[in-house]
Amino acid sequence: MRTWELSVPLDEASPTPLFVQIARALAEDIRRGRLKPGAPLPGSRALAATLRVHRNTILAAYQELEAQGWISTVPARGTFVSSALPDVELTAPAHSARARSLDFVGFPLESPLESREPEEFPRGALVLVGGTPDVRLLPVEVLARAWRRAFKLGGQRLLDYAGPQGHPRLRTALANMLASVRGLAATPESLLVTRGSQGALYLAARALVRPGERVAVEALGYRPAWEALRSVGAQLVPVPVDGEGIRVDRLEAVGVRQGLRAVYLTPHHQYPTTVTLSPARRLALLAWARAAGVAIIEDDYDHEFHYDGRPVLPLASADRDNVVIYVGTLSKVLAPGLRVGFLFAPLPFIQRAASIRAIVDRQGDLVAEYALAELLEEGELQRHVRKMRGIYLSRRDALVEALRGELPGGLEFSVPAGGMTLWAHCAPGLDAAAWVERAQEAGVWFSHGGQYTFDGQPFPAVRLGFASLKESELREAVRRMARLRPRR
Numbered sequence: 057m058r059t060w061e062l063s064v065p066l067d068e069a070s071p072t073p074l075f076v077q078i079a080r081a082l083a084e085d086i087r088r089g090r091l092k093p094g095a096p097l098p099g100s101r102a103l104a105a106t107l108r109v110h111r112n113t114i115l116a117a118y119q120e121l122e123a124q125g126w127i128s129t130v131p132a133r134g135t136f137v138s139s140a141l142p143d144v145e146l147t148a149p150a151h152s153a154r155a156r157s158l159d160f161v162g163f164p165l166e167s168p169l170e171s172r173e174p175e176e177f178p179r180g181a182l183v184l185v186g187g188t189p190d191v192r193l194l195p196v197e198v199l200a201r202a203w204r205r206a207f208k209l210g211g212q213r214l215l216d217y218a219g220p221q222g223h224p225r226l227r228t229a230l231a232n233m234l235a236s237v238r239g240l241a242a243t244p245e246s247l248l249v250t251r252g253s254q255g256a257l258y259l260a261a262r263a264l265v266r267p268g269e270r271v272a273v274e275a276l277g278y279r280p281a282w283e284a285l286r287s288v289g290a291q292l293v294p295v296p297v298d299g300e301g302i303r304v305d306r307l308e309a310v311g312v313r314q315g316l317r318a319v320y321l322t323p324h325h326q327y328p329t330t331v332t333l334s335p336a337r338r339l340a341l342l343a344w345a346r347a348a349g350v351a352i353i354e355d356d357y358d359h360e361f362h363y364d365g366r367p368v369l370p371l372a373s374a375d376r377d378n379v380v381i382y383v384g385t386l387s388k389v390l391a392p393g394l395r396v397g398f399l400f401a402p403l404p405f406i407q408r409a410a411s412i413r414a415i416v417d418r419q420g421d422l423v424a425e426y427a428l429a430e431l432l433e434e435g436e437l438q439r440h441v442r443k444m445r446g447i448y449l450s451r452r453d454a455l456v457e458a459l460r461g462e463l464p465g466g467l468e469f470s471v472p473a474g475g476m477t478l479w480a481h482c483a484p485g486l487d488a489a490a491w492v493e494r495a496q497e498a499g500v501w502f503s504h505g506g507q508y509t510f511d512g513q514p515f516p517a518v519r520l521g522f523a524s525l526k527e528s529e530l531r532e533a534v535r536r537m538a539r540l541r542p543r544r
């Protein structure tokens with residue numbers, strides 16, 4: 057071989073072993089046609105000398121390529137690019153612009169569903185987007201011990217196929233927790249462990265709604281729930297919210313006019329405004345749902361984080377007529393990446409949702425479920441929640457103080473009684489969306505009201521998550537926000 061040289065430089069500092077780098081570079085040259093089928097490859101000694109690596113590295117690379125079918129060795133003759141390769145030139149590299157377009161696909165395909173917030177923020181960004189817990193304060197050693205014990209005590213059984221409802225031990229522990237803290241008459245049978253609230257919302261939607269049926273939602277509200285409902289063909293009907301939560305009178309009017317299958321709402325801390333549904337509206341809502349035969353999907357995502365007085369019990373705790381489908385999650389009390397949530401609902405509903413779950417992803421992560429059951433039984437999770445509640449309360453107060461000090465007159469808000477976010481109305485003329493955009497350039501990320509409106513129209517408010525940042529970080533974020541506030 058005269059002129060051929062590896063097209064990719066080797067990187068000695070890379071964690072990828074050299075022989076893998078060489079094999080990849082050779083495969084890439086074959087794929088691009090720089091090395092033709094049947095072409096001879098240099099002997100291992102010669103290539104080792106050229107690349108200044110040990111001969112064994114070349115031998116290992118050749119072995120790897122031979123195992124993948126790129127090259128073949130003919131005894132006593134040498135090593136050759138395999139002559140039985142597919143027409144590799146036809147394959148556009150996966151990263152080319154063309155490969156990203158829908159025309160590139162050889163069958164009809166629609167675009168991805170509406171895009172979400174970026175999952176990854178720039179390094180060092182101060183992120184007040186979303187009401188996320190501070191995962192930096194997770195007791196990872198305690199978690200690791202629980203996972204280790206799950207493997208040890210649960211044994212291989214936890215790695216086998218199982219029923220779709222979730223590990224019985226976790227369902228028992230959750231039922232006890234829901235009974236003692238949230239006043240719910242939950243039993244292990246009436247619970248379905250899901251992949252976060254999102255999994256629960258999707259299963260509830262699939263179990264309940266037939267295409268074309270109407271479901272009322274809060275507007276302002278939680279878009280991921282809307283997407284789950286829309287994905288099963290629900291027609292969403294927006295119902296306004298005010299300082300007492302969803303307007304139940306408007307809901308009733310919509311029900312009479314349009315017929316409703318269900319209503320989805322966040323009564324404990326309305327998303328995104330954080331207000332708690334008033335007692336009068338709770339009673340009215342339950343009575344109306346019973347009379348109209350409408351299901352209530354209650355998303356109680358951050359129940360434990362209530363700072364002023366006692367948390368209000370869920371709607372489901374007062375449900376005498378089996379109309380409430382209750383959705384909970386461990387995303388806020390522990391960590392969103394665990395993806396553990398649950399549904400609590402009348403038994404036949406749970407059975408139907410479980411049968412759908414068996415189709416979607418069959419079962420949950422039993423090792424995690426077993427470990428979490430132990431953390432609940434031993435009170436570790438409850439201890440963590442108590443600790444975090446105190447920390448989040450101080451953070452809420454630090455944010456409030458910073459906003460009052462740095463942005464007097466810029467924002468109008470009530471101090472949230474619970475939750476992990478603060479909702480603030482912008483003074484007239486302050487463009488919330490423009491503010492968000494400018495602040496991002498200075499490394500501060502938060503949300504504006506238009507991200508929660510049903511029709512995507514601007515709304516003069518901002519939502520600031522305070523739980524995941526230290527007090528000093530919150531103060532710095534607010535300082536930058538104040539500096540970058542767009543002026544008229």
Ligand SMILES: Cc1ncc(COP(=O)(O)O)c(C=O)c1O
Nearest residue numbers: 252253254278327357385387397
């Ligand atoms: C209204 C609402 N429901 C549920 C969740 C939790 O979602 P998941 O349990 O899927 O992580 C969130 C998280 O931000 C939320 O805001």
